[in-house]
Amino acid sequence: MNLHAVCAIYRFEMARAGRTLMQSIISPVISTSLYFVVFGAAIGSRIPETHGISYGAFLVPGLIMLSLLTQSIANASFGIYFPKFTGTIYELLSAPVSYLELVVSYVGAAATKSVILGLIILATAGLFVPLQVAHPLWMLLFLVLTSVTFSLFGFIIGIWADGFEKLQIIPLLIITPLTFLGGSFYSIDILPPFWQTAALFNPVVYLISGFRWSFYGIADVSVGISLVMTIGFLALFTAIVAWIFKTGYRIKA
Amino acid sequence: MQPIITISNLSKSYASGFQALKGVNLEIRRGEIFALLGPNGAGKTTLISTICGIVNPSEGQILVDGHDIVTDYRAARSMIGLVPQELTTDAFESVWATVSFSRGLFGKRKNPAYIEEVLKALSLWDKKDNRIMTLSGGMKRRVLIAKALSHEPSILFLDEPTAGVDVELRQDMWQLVRSLQARGVTIILTTHYIDEAEEMADRIGVIRKGEIILVDEKAELMRKLGKKQLTLQLEAPLESIPSELGGYELDLANGRSELVYTYDAQGERSGILALLQALNAAGIRFKDLQTTQSSLEDIFVSLVRERK
Incomplete structure (x- = not known):
């Protein structure tokens, strides 16, 4: 194991976040605050409580998930796409580094940033609504698992992308809609029966539901299924990454 | 090693x-x-x-x-x-x-x-x-x-x-x-x-x-590069290189009407003067002469072209 290399890449990626503090941390915090002001305070005050929880508080897990998914993907995809774009990937390929080490360091750094971001949003939310976390360990587990899983997904997108447009397209066209429709802003049992069934095909529903359960003990689907789904995604993306490196897909001629 | x-x-x-x-x-x-x-x-x-x-x-x-x-x-x-x-x-x-x-x-x-x-x-x-x-x-x-x-x-x-x-x-x-x-x-x-x-x-x-x-x-x-060639255009073609010139690296070219002498320009003595004297003694006359030197570039270019 080339630990020096793992540390070097990890530090490099974390330093990049430090340089781009504005995009990495401050902008998600601002946009989350806006959600709370608009949906929590302005509109939320007219929405009845869901399962005995104020609408503002109900939003917290969904909003954290929304940021977690989009930021994990954005961070990890950019982290590996940029060296490809500038050509500095030559150095990664010529270094005595295994593929596993590359993934661990890039995905590790992206996931770390997401976890920190999630916690910052949680703290920000605390300024607007009274927070309660019923199952803190489960909450952390879902936070970390989701960050790692979607950083892996971002890593895959970063390798697949051959232009900046492609880097954006999956988060914009797939992840954001799925998250919005996945119960970030509502409990799926308020949907008409047909859409409730349709929603069960949306993988993000399981992520949000499990995460919300760790806060309030209420869930759209059982927490066990949520966990299995999360780990299932983790396994799927890990398998794709393994295949990418085995074949050298889009990295190595 | x-x-x-x-x-x-x-x-x-x-x-x-x-x-x-x-x-x-x-x-x-x-x-x-x-x-x-x-x-x-x-x-x-x-x-x-x-x-x-x-x-x-x-x-x-x-x-x-x-x-x-x-x-x-x-x-x-x-x-x-x-x-x-x-x-x-x-x-x-x-x-x-x-x-x-x-x-x-x-x-x-x-x-x-x-x-x-x-x-x-x-x-x-x-x-x-x-x-x-x-x-x-x-x-x-x-x-x-x-x-x-x-x-x-x-x-x-x-x-x-x-x-x-x-x-x-x-x-x-x-x-x-x-x-x-x-x-x-x-x-x-x-x-x-x-x-x-x-x-x-x-x-x-x-x-x-x-x-x-x-x-x-x-x-x-x-060393290969250091070689120069002296080409002598003869007044009359030669059948063969006379034996008294055997000590020189000589070739006949261009329908035996040219005599080409290859020598080492980096050597201490080129031997040109001696060769000319020997030619004179052997009664071989020439109209004109020229020298050429190949550079690494020439060798490179010819190598690269050769195989096209």
Whole structure:
């Protein structure tokens, strides 16, 4: 194991976040605050409580998930796409580094940033609504698992992308809609029966539901299924990454 | 002595079907400066990229100090520093950060004193906190060299190190290469500039269309180059070279109407005067004469054309 290399890449990626503090941390915090002001305070005050929880508080897990998914993907995809774009990937390929080490360091750094971001949003939310976390360990587990899983997904997108447009397209066209429709802003049992069934095909529903359960003990689907789904995604993306490196897909001629 | 790099029967075909390398066999000796010459698209960069692990070989084997580059890539790659042809650098990093990053990436413990030494040797020390994007092209080239040297490699690849570089940096670079060689580093450089190969290299290899068509000691090549030819246009064709001229390296050309004398211009005596006297004595008259000298460039061009 080339630990020096793992540390070097990890530090490099974390330093990049430090340089781009504005995009990495401050902008998600601002946009989350806006959600709370608009949906929590302005509109939320007219929405009845869901399962005995104020609408503002109900939003917290969904909003954290929304940021977690989009930021994990954005961070990890950019982290590996940029060296490809500038050509500095030559150095990664010529270094005595295994593929596993590359993934661990890039995905590790992206996931770390997401976890920190999630916690910052949680703290920000605390300024607007009274927070309660019923199952803190489960909450952390879902936070970390989701960050790692979607950083892996971002890593895959970063390798697949051959232009900046492609880097954006999956988060914009797939992840954001799925998250919005996945119960970030509502409990799926308020949907008409047909859409409730349709929603069960949306993988993000399981992520949000499990995460919300760790806060309030209420869930759209059982927490066990949520966990299995999360780990299932983790396994799927890990398998794709393994295949990418085995074949050298889009990295190595 | 065991060669430091042994390339056996190496071929590379890209997915497009283009065959960039065809059965390359090459040995690089420990501690030498090897210049790889070849026209654009000949396969120089593919060859280097394959040795360094950036491109997968399609066939054949490469050993770096006995380590197979595929099965034992960690040991092989740890020994190698690569300065790529393109100026591919991070934009927003500082010089210090990017060079330190490279050292870590190659599995070496931090050593600020060594990085300082490298940066000073490359006149980068006063730029160490500058962002790379603010540096000039020449400075970026130096940064790439510093990155390649950051992990104390014993083999250094320089892919066209002096393309688009000013005279001063070129001189600096040559000096640096020599001082690295003095420390025992093996250096492989590719270049279009024949004078550079002439100046620097111990051995020269010529690659064309993915094939190595010549590998020779530079001194040996220079000896071939050092040869000049004196062509005498005779008044009357000769049947054969008279026996009294047997001591000279002579050939008949152009329908036996020209006598060509090949001699070593670097030798102490060319023997021209003696030859002319001998010709006179033998009664051979000539109308005109001319001398020609082939340069490394001529040899290179003819080699490269020959096989089209």
